Amino acid sequence: MAARILEMVDIRKQFGHIIALSGVSFDVQAGECHCLLGDNGAGKSTLIKTMSGVHVPSQGEIRVGGQAAHFTTPRDAMAAGIATVYQDLAMIPLMSVARNFWMGREPQKGIWPFRRFDLETADAITMQEMRHMGINLREPSQAVGTLSGGERQTVAIARAVYFGAKVLILDEPTSALGVRQTANVLTTIDYVRKKGIGVVFITHNVRHALAVGDRFTVLNRGKTLGTADRGHISAEELQNLMAGGQELAQLEASLGGTV
Amino acid sequence: MANVQTNEAPRPTLPKDERVKELHRLHKALIRPELGATCGTIAVFVFFMVLAGGTQMFALEGVMNWSTVSAQFVVLAVGVCLLMIAGEFDLSLGSMVGFSGMIFALLVMKLGIPVWAGILLTMMLCASLGMINGWLVIRTGLPSFIVTLAFLFILRGATIWSAITFNRQPVVSGVGEVAAGDPIAWLFGGEAFTGLFQWLGQQGIIATFTKGTRMGQPVVSGIPMLIIWAIVFVLVGQWVLTRTRFGNWIFAAGGDPEAARYVGVPVARVKILMFMVAALCAAFLGIEQVIEFGSAASDRGIMKEFEAIICVVIGGALLTGGYGSVVGAALGAIIFGVVQQGLFFTNVESSLFRVFLGSILLAAVLANTYVRRMITGEK
Ligand SMILES: Nc1ncnc2c1ncn2[C@@H]1O[C@H](COP(=O)(O)OP(=O)(O)O)[C@@H](O)[C@H]1O
Ligand SMILES: [Mg+2]
Numbered sequence: 001m002a003a004r005i006l007e008m009v010d011i012r013k014q015f016g017h018i019i020a021l022s023g024v025s026f027d028v029q030a031g032e033c034h035c036l037l038g039d040n041g042a043g044k045s046t047l048i049k050t051m052s053g054v055h056v057p058s059q060g061e062i063r064v065g066g067q068a069a070h071f072t073t074p075r076d077a078m079a080a081g082i083a084t085v086y087q088d089l090a091m092i093p094l095m096s097v098a099r100n101f102w103m104g105r106e107p108q109k110g111i112w113p114f115r116r117f118d119l120e121t122a123d124a125i126t127m128q129e130m131r132h133m134g135i136n137l138r139e140p141s142q143a144v145g146t147l148s149g150g151e152r153q154t155v156a157i158a159r160a161v162y163f164g165a166k167v168l169i170l171d172e173p174t175s176a177l178g179v180r181q182t183a184n185v186l187t188t189i190d191y192v193r194k195k196g197i198g199v200v201f202i203t204h205n206v207r208h209a210l211a212v213g214d215r216f217t218v219l220n221r222g223k224t225l226g227t228a229d230r231g232h233i234s235a236e237e238l239q240n241l242m243a244g245g246q247e248l249a250q251l252e253a254s255l256g257g258t259v
Numbered sequence: 260m261a262n263v264q265t266n267e268a269p270r271p272t273l274p275k276d277e278r279v280k281e282l283h284r285l286h287k288a289l290i291r292p293e294l295g296a297t298c299g300t301i302a303v304f305v306f307f308m309v310l311a312g313g314t315q316m317f318a319l320e321g322v323m324n325w326s327t328v329s330a331q332f333v334v335l336a337v338g339v340c341l342l343m344i345a346g347e348f349d350l351s352l353g354s355m356v357g358f359s360g361m362i363f364a365l366l367v368m369k370l371g372i373p374v375w376a377g378i379l380l381t382m383m384l385c386a387s388l389g390m391i392n393g394w395l396v397i398r399t400g401l402p403s404f405i406v407t408l409a410f411l412f413i414l415r416g417a418t419i420w421s422a423i424t425f426n427r428q429p430v431v432s433g434v435g436e437v438a439a440g441d442p443i444a445w446l447f448g449g450e451a452f453t454g455l456f457q458w459l460g461q462q463g464i465i466a467t468f469t470k471g472t473r474m475g476q477p478v479v480s481g482i483p484m485l486i487i488w489a490i491v492f493v494l495v496g497q498w499v500l501t502r503t504r505f506g507n508w509i510f511a512a513g514g515d516p517e518a519a520r521y522v523g524v525p526v527a528r529v530k531i532l533m534f535m536v537a538a539l540c541a542a543f544l545g546i547e548q549v550i551e552f553g554s555a556a557s558d559r560g561i562m563k564e565f566e567a568i569i570c571v572v573i574g575g576a577l578l579t580g581g582y583g584s585v586v587g588a589a590l591g592a593i594i595f596g597v598v599q600q601g602l603f604f605t606n607v608e609s610s611l612f613r614v615f616l617g618s619i620l621l622a623a624v625l626a627n628t629y630v631r632r633m634i635t636g637e638k
Contacts, residue, residue, distance in 0.1 A: 104511075
């Protein structure tokens with residue numbers, strides 16, 4: 001079994017009286033795609049926000065490479081190789097692909113006071129990395145706004161991979177996308193996984209999860225019933241776990257299996 | 260940190276989406292921020308060449324006249340442009356022009372502080388006020404529009420109050436004589452290339468006075484330092500904005516502060532610094548005017564904040580931040596200066612200038628909205 005890069009042990013998180021997570025354990029291995037499923041409000045975002053340093057867990061331990069880690073800011077998590085692509089925060093549409101790609105880590109050249117953004121290097125590497133991801137840009141100065149939603153996600157993923165992410169967390173990357181763009185993002189996930197990066201893929205779409213997932217963890221009202229391996233769980237079972245038991249099965253029966 | 264992958268087979272390229280149109284060259288030129296301002300500048304020049312061709316407007320003296328007026332707009336517009344691209348406004352800048360001039364004049368005339376020290380102190384005070392503005396906006400999360408509107412009144416009131424209290428009248432004069440021997444005052448009120456203009460006059464290339472005490476001297480004795488400064492401001496501003504890491508952060512801070520913060524851009528620091536830069540531009544203009552005119556007046560700079568915003572918008576910047584150009588803003592300022600002085604040269608009723616302003620602002624905002632849609636693909 002591959003090495004566990006990131007482990008979340010018995011994580012609890014409370015916001016005032018609201019218990020968002022009540023003892024969730026979760027881990028990510030190198031080169032796998034671990035799907036985190038759950039209905040809206042199940043606590044998926046809260047769990048990955050504790051992984052990425054946005055929230056500090058109320059209880060429980062985070063381990064990176066076997067060592068306990070304490071993330072207090074997203075920067076801490078990023079420094080530990082944990083990168084997160086939030087759907088709505090991925091890119092700035094008015095800025096070019098290259099400027100977005102390098103944002104916050106712009107390569108520089110020249111000596112102060114003439115030190116400047118090395119745009120030639122930035123452009124060349126951006127073009128190359130985007131080609132690796134299967135996107136042929138017209139030019140690196142193309143605005144991100146001209147890209148489709150799936151392509152924007154891909155730029156954000158390429159950026160995380162290029163800057164050395166060991167764990168890549170994708171929060172509902174496909175939920176606002178059409179069929180074709182979803183396929184592109186799933187292909188990208190597969191590509192990233194094959195490079196040895198551990199991918200955490202959050203979704204509430206069972207079919208998207210089954211298309212690329214190696215392992216599946218379902219969250220329901222801040223709890224998890226454990227993790228299933230690929231081939232050991234069916235779409236119906238996942239669907240039922242997400243719905244928290246029998247209601248959906250009954251509903252499904254009355255709808256003739258169309259949910 | 261960066262792992263460069265060289266020996267790796269690229270993923271097969273996704274099939275091209277045949278519906279994504281290739282952008283036409285012309286279309287691409289259209290979505291540059293400066294395009295509108297460039298066309299506007301050309302139009303304005305053609306218009307006045309035709310209308311005012313027979314006047315002194317395009318003689319050397321006239322050129323210096325509208326260039327100086329444009330330069331005043333440029334200096335402020337550069338600061339406002341950078342601040343607006345970083346996603347904020349500062350409505351207190353016009354009051355800051357009056358305030359800085361008054362503080363400077365009072366320091367020099369009432370406290371007897373040397374001019375150079377007065378300049379330095381005033382600059383530091385105004386930069387701190389810019390910092391307070393920025394800090395309040397960041398800490399309270401209130402729109403900068405409302406926070407700086409408060410300072411529009413606070414600074415104007417403080418200016419008038421300090422003039423009346425310490426000088427018994429709203430104008431402080433006599434700064435010109437005091438500034439005459441100062442080591443750095445000429446940087447603000449002086450002229451450059453005076454030797455060259457002298458020589459050109461002697462060669463008969465440019466007009467000279469034919470009578471009076473200055474007979475034989477060139478009518479235009481040099482290029483006002485303000486014009487030189489305006490050019491420097493634009494070059495430095497444009498370079499920082501488009502060619503440096505910090506410039507990328509300015510765009511990012513205005514484009515989407517959350518996304519920028521998430522990838523490690525110090526958004527608060529960038530925004531506060533831009534408030535300080537804009538305040539310094541206003542202070543620069545305020546001090547320059549006091550040295551040039553020899554006096555500080557408590558009503559100086561009224562409406563300047565709006566005029567600067569108009570210049571910047573004509574220059575292609577979006578009111579929502581994240582997009583714009585310093586060169587564009589400078590062109591907007593030139594349009595402003597040329598039209599204002601051109602109406603004077605052509606003896607057109609000057610109130611029409613405001614009508615023109617309002618119209619061109621509306622046209623520019625509409626054009627910018629269209630450009631934004633083209634870039635972001637919004638409907
Ligand atoms: N910052 C917060 N403050 C208070 N409650 C929160 C906060 N974030 C999430 N919650 C609550 O925690 C629960 C889980 O939310 P979330 O993790 O966003 O679910 P999901 O991403 O699975 O849809 C919800 O009931 C939500 O209202
Ligand atoms: Mg969520």
